[in-house]
Each structure stands twice: as structure tokens, then as C-alpha cells.
């Protein structure tokens with residue numbers, strides 16, 4: 001059965017969809033972007049033309065023309081009596097395939113593999129024979145690796161024992177496991193706005209009611225909004241990225257950590273701190289993990305950014321009783337983490353301070369190259385230089401980044417438009433631009449952006465509406 005998106009919900013998702021060209025084309029383009037980056041699923045039934053024209057305050061002719069364009073371009077199928085259904089032709093599903101085959105994939109904030117990766121795998125291969133007597137279904141993680149992860153928390157000032165750690169196939173898997181266990185139908189989840197898009201996907205997949213509070217370049221974490229949401233809605237979980245937040249690159253101050261931990265404790269909300277980016281420190285310095293302020297917090301970690309995404313090793317740090325519940329639920333999702341990768345990961349976790357140091361230096365160079373290129377070629381874009389993380393969160397001022405992403409794609413550059421990081425179409429004028437890529441790729445990407453941004457253009461009808469983030 002196809003799901004139906006109501007006119008009101010579609011109007012919310014569309015956000016600021018208008019651009020300088022004809023309205024029907026802008027509307028069709030925006031619906032196409034929502035489909036391609038996964039905010040509307042293939043198979044979703046669009047509202048009747050009359051309903052959408054009412055919700056958007058447009059003539060029915062404009063909506064009909066937009067639907068007709070989508071149909072002509074192969075994105076909409078109409079069956080008499082059952083309305084119009086979105087279709088994703090070929091391989092275009094989600095932002096991952098949005099860049100499929102594109103020479104410049106800036107849809108992911110990635111790092112190049114740590115130079116010691118191959119050596120870690122080689123050492124793992126030597127160790128493997130000793131594990132071949134093991135049944136191979138490892139649902140909690142190899143003792144050595146869990147021990148090494150626990151030590152790394154102790155080194156950061158958060159006392160941890162190996163039985164508070166479960167190894168997973170990455171932080172995304174960790175978040176899915178935590179969510180499936182902690183979340184019950186009808187409960188609310190609090191997120192930062194903007195936030196990590198696949199966290200939104202995870203919460204949507206369990207039918208969570210998602211609430212948000214702003215994180216901005218200038219103001220940091222809006223604690224007043226956060227505490228209001230916590231008090232009003234008592235969400236079961238709050239998903240936070242306290243260190244080098246994706247996409248803004250911001251880090252919570254110590255008072256912000258203390259405040260959020262105390263506010264969540266008062267309402268019984270479990271803090272889930274995603275630390276996937278926490279060790280990507282360029283020039284910030286050490287801060288205590290959120291878990292230091294919230295004993296019940298759950299922390300997600302990963303080697304995906306600090307070492308290599310292809311390793312697919314992450315973990316959950318949680319109170320033992322929570323891990324026991326997650327372990328009970330885990331077989332419904334997967335039957336364990338591969339051993340060879342865990343053996344390689346153990347080598348790398350032992351060397352985490354070295355990895356972090358080397359990554360920090362490398363990222364500094366790339367961040368500075370990208371900010372320099374942008375200052376030269378797109379001087380009107382407001383770029384705050386983050387002190388860590390993997391990406392710039394750019395306020396373009398006037399450019400529709402959904403339109404920019406479509407135009408960039410035609411030039412071989414994959415981008416994720418700003419609204420993918422928010423709820424209800426927010427951040428249309430924002431762009432996340434990762435800087436972990438090859439320098440040559442950074443150059444090519446900025447050259448394309450400089451060329452097409454004036455073509456996509458400032459929208460004379462819409463002045464910047466995104467001052468508050």
C-alpha cells in the first residue's frame with residue numbers, strides 16, 4: 001500500500017520552494033529533490049491537485065503543470081482512480097545514489113583512509129587463525145577491542161569498563177540498535193536543528209515524533225528551547241552531537257553540557273551522544289565527554305571518520321542494564337560484527353591519540369584550502385571556520401541549495417541540500433560542504449559552485465529567511 005502525503009505535510013516539507021523561474025517548474029524541481037534525497041519515499045502518493053493548490057495558495061493550473069512536468073520527466077506515475085505516485089527512475093534513490101557515478105561526490109563528509117589502515121588489516125590477518133575456532137557470531141565485540149575502547153574513554157576522563165561497551169558495524173548501526181530498544185511507539189525524540197540526516201531517518205523508521213531545538217553558529221545550543229521542549233514533551237531520548245556537531249562543526253561548552261544533562265535528568269530523558277566526529281579536533285582542544293555530566297547517557301562511537309569509513313566499526317557505550325536489553329533485541333537486526341575488522345580496529349583504538357593527531361593536522365590543511373577557495377571565489381557566502389569536524393556549514397545568503405544541488409549534479413558534483421539537515425524544509429539557503437576530500441577535488445568543487453551559483457541565482461522574491469538556526 002502506497003503512503004499518502006497530505007497537502008499540508010507536503011507544503012511543510014517543500015519549505016521555501018520558489019525560485020526565480022516559473023512557479024510550476026520550481027515546484028516540480030523541489031518535489032524531485034525531496035524524492036531523490038529520501039525525504040519523500042518512492043511510491044508516495046501525492047495529494048490531489050486541488051488539495052495541494054489550497055495548501056500552497058497557488059492556482060490549480062500551476063500544480064497541474066508541476067505534476068505534468070514530473071510525469072513527463074518520469075518521476076510521477078498516474079493511475080486512473082488511485083492518484084499520482086512518485087517514482088524514482090533507475091538508480092536515483094537517496095543522496096547516496098544522487099551522486100552515483102558522479103566524479104565529485106560531496107554528499108558524504110568523509111576522510112581519506114588513515115595511512116596505517118593497510119598495516120592494521122595485515123596485523124589482523126596474522127591474528128585471525130587464533131579466532132577461527134570461534135563460532136564467528138560476535139554480538140558484543142571481542143574482549144580486546146572492548147577493553148581498548150573502554151580505556152580510550154578512561155583516557156578522556158570518563159571511567160568505563162569493557163562490559164559497558166558493545167561493538168557494532170558503525171555508529172549508524174549503533175544508533176539503530178539503541179533506538180529500536182529505547183523507543184516505544186508514540187514517544188517523542190528531541191534532536192538538534194540542524195542534525196545528522198540519517199539520525200532523522202532512523203527516528204522516522206520507528207515512527208518517532210520528532211521535536212527539535214536550534215544549534216546556531218552564533219548562539220550555539222539554544223538551551224532555553226531545549227529545556228522548554230524537555231519540560232513540555234518529556235521525550236524518551238535526546239540525540240545530540242556535543243563535539244564537532246554535524247553539520248555546523250560546533251562543540252558544546254562545558255556549561256551547555258552541564259545544563260543539558262541536568263535538564264534531561266529532571267524529565268527522565270536519555271541523552272544519546274553521537275561522538276562519531278568527536279576526535280576530529282583541528283584547533284579546539286580537549287573537552288570532557290557529555291557522559292561525564294550524565295551517568296545514564298548513551299554514547300555512540302565510530303572509527304569511520306578518524307580511521308576509515310570502509311572499516312565499518314563503531315560501538316555503544318551504555319549502562320550495563322541498557323546494553324543487556326540492546327543485546328536481547330539485536331538478533332532481529334544482525335548477528336554480530338565481523339572478526340577481521342574488529343581485530344584491525346583493536347590495533348587502531350590502541351593508537352587513537354596518534355590517529356587523532358595525524359587526522360587533526362591533515363584536516364587543518366584541507367579546511368584551510370577550502371575556506372581560502374571560498375573566500376576568493378564566493379566571497380558573499382558566510383563561512384564560519386569550524387575548529388574541528390569535517391565540514392563547513394555555509395549560509396549562502398540567497399541561494400536555494402536545492403536548486404544548487406540539481407544544477408551541480410548536471411556538472412558532476414554531488415551535494416546535499418541544506419533542508420536535508422533539518423525538519424520541515426528549514427535551511428534552504430544553507431549548504432554543508434565537506435572538506436575531507438582531496439585538494440584537487442576541493443578545487444574542482446568550488447570552481448563548479450562559483451560557476452553555477454550565479455546561474456542558480458539569488459531569488460529576488462525571497463530574501464534570506466534563515467537568520468535563526
Ligand SMILES: Cc1ncc(COP(=O)(O)O)c(C=O)c1O
Nearest residue numbers: 170171172196246276302304314
Ligand atoms: C554524526 C554521525 N553519526 C553517525 C555517522 C555514521 O557513522 P558510521 O559510518 O560509523 O556508521 C556519521 C557519518 O557520517 C555521522 O556524521
